[in-house]
Amino acid sequence: MSTEIISVTGHRRWDSRARPTVEVVVRTAAGTGRALAPAGASTGSGEAVDLRDGGDAFGGHDVTRAVAAVNGDIAAALTGMDVTGQAAVDQRLEELDGTPGFSRIGGNAAVATSMAVAHAAAAARGVPLWRHLDPAATRLPLPEIQVFGGGAHAHGRLDIQDLLVVPLAAGSFAQALDWAAEIHRSAGRWLDERGRLAGTADEGGWWPAFDSNAEALEALVAAIEGAGLTPGDQVGIAIDVAATQFGSGGTYRLAREGREYDRDGWGEVLLGWLDRFPIVSVEDPFAEDDPDGMALITKAAGDRIQIVGDDFLVTDAERVRAAAARRTANTVLIKPNQAGTLTRARAALDAAAESGLGAIVSARSGETEDVTIVHLAVGWGSGGFKVGSSTRGERTAKWNEMLRVEEELGTAARYAGRAGLAP
Ligand SMILES: C=C(OP(=O)(O)O)C(=O)O
Numbered sequence: 001m002s003t004e005i006i007s008v009t010g011h012r013r014w015d016s017r018a019r020p021t022v023e024v025v026v027r028t029a030a031g032t033g034r035a036l037a038p039a040g041a042s043t044g045s046g047e048a049v050d051l052r053d054g055g056d057a058f059g060g061h062d063v064t065r066a067v068a069a070v071n072g073d074i075a076a077a078l079t080g081m082d083v084t085g086q087a088a089v090d091q092r093l094e095e096l097d098g099t100p101g102f103s104r105i106g107g108n109a110a111v112a113t114s115m116a117v118a119h120a121a122a123a124a125r126g127v128p129l130w131r132h133l134d135p136a137a138t139r140l141p142l143p144e145i146q147v148f149g150g151g152a153h154a155h156g157r158l159d160i161q162d163l164l165v166v167p168l169a170a171g172s173f174a175q176a177l178d179w180a181a182e183i184h185r186s187a188g189r190w191l192d193e194r195g196r197l198a199g200t201a202d203e204g205g206w207w208p209a210f211d212s213n214a215e216a217l218e219a220l221v222a223a224i225e226g227a228g229l230t231p232g233d234q235v236g237i238a239i240d241v242a243a244t245q246f247g248s249g250g251t252y253r254l255a256r257e258g259r260e261y262d263r264d265g266w267g268e269v270l271l272g273w274l275d276r277f278p279i280v281s282v283e284d285p286f287a288e289d290d291p292d293g294m295a296l297i298t299k300a301a302g303d304r305i306q307i308v309g310d311d312f313l314v315t316d317a318e319r320v321r322a323a324a325a326r327r328t329a330n331t332v333l334i335k336p337n338q339a340g341t342l343t344r345a346r347a348a349l350d351a352a353a354e355s356g357l358g359a360i361v362s363a364r365s366g367e368t369e370d371v372t373i374v375h376l377a378v379g380w381g382s383g384g385f386k387v388g389s390s391t392r393g394e395r396t397a398k399w400n401e402m403l404r405v406e407e408e409l410g411t412a413a414r415y416a417g418r419a420g421l422a423p
């Protein structure tokens with residue numbers, strides 16, 4: 001049966017922050033694909049730009065223009081193309097848009113279309129997307145799972161944005177999730193007993209009333225121990241500092257702690273945490289405009305822990321190559337909607353592999369039930385997978401899909417564990 005595109009339709013749906021988002025359905029005679037665009041809150045300035053309506057509806061976050069772009073220009077340009085030619089489809093999207101960041105047709109419209117095309121190709125072959133991407137894939141990535149949310153995901157209640165656990169010594173992805181869920185529960189108890197539980201943050205981690213970032217790290221260690229696990233040996237800590245949110249021009253202003261640091265001073269704070277806590281991964285420790293800061297910490301600690309570029313690298317192959325050359329990170333976070341198409345996201349991941357950098361496929365803070373990133377992490381063989389916590393369905397959608405992949409692989413499944421970490 002034919003894998004030529006018969007129709008591309010755009011639809012207005014909802015994301016986990018109660019904002020409209022774009023769903024795209026791509027139909028061929030051989031199979032149909034469907035995907036939803038996620039959305040970030042702490043975005044890097046180099047990301048593909050979502051097309052939003054402006055005006056008052058949902059604070060200017062409505063997507064009727066992006067949906068119209070799918071039903072109009074995108075459908076006209078892609079109808080008749082072959083869904084098995086992902087690169088050609090993505091190239092057509094780039095040509096149609098004509099801007100570096102998809103500002104005309106919308107990064108949200110572009111990424112949902114690109115992902116839906118991949119799903120349609122997999123459906124046409126009658127295999128799950130991960131198997132379509134790599135029939136020989138057997139590795140399940142090492143997850144980092146949020147326990148406390150802060151920064152832009154919890155109204156600045158904590159300066160740093162994510163505190164996550166990394167189940168290094170679990171025997172399978174299923175056991176990694178068991179551990180993460182126990183730690184999450186234990187952390188909730190810890191907060192509750194101290195009157196510090198303020199709710200749930202955007203990615204399902206607790207929204208805590210901490211007085212300082214170090215206190216949050218102490219609480220996470222206590223929560224790991226409270227779950228009967230050993231911090232460091234069994235479970236490491238990852239943090240996403242998301243420093244672009246509170247730093248620029250080499251100055252870092254921590255509103256919660258009421259302190260200000262220059263680049264070197266902030267570096268000392270971070271290196272002090274690395275000495276005190278079993279941290280195995282630090283994301284965006286310095287702001288996106290501060291490659292000197294990123295170089296400073298990569299030099300000091302990049303041979304023993306992951307230094308991850310998110311806002312700093314925005315899933316861009318050129319930036320990944322530059323980071324490798326300058327040693328400003330040793331790992332790239334891969335978010336397809338930062339790139340705008342799967343081909344561009346894949347190019348960033350390939351650039352990382354060619355330059356000896358690690359890669360972590362990541363969810364966004366605004367998510368849906370879409371599970372494409374699970375399939376990308378397995379089918380593209382990323383070492384890591386960053387995902388939110390067990391209290392929210394758009395996050396457990398990813399947990400449960402990864403469990404389905406692990407079960408389908410059966411005895412062939414290999415959980416990456418500590419080997420999923422760079423370096
Ligand atoms: C997932 C993240 O948050 P957002 O989607 O808001 O960028 C992140 O910063 O890594």
Ligand SMILES: [Mg+2]
Binds near residue numbers: 240242283284310311
């Ligand atoms: Mg980040």
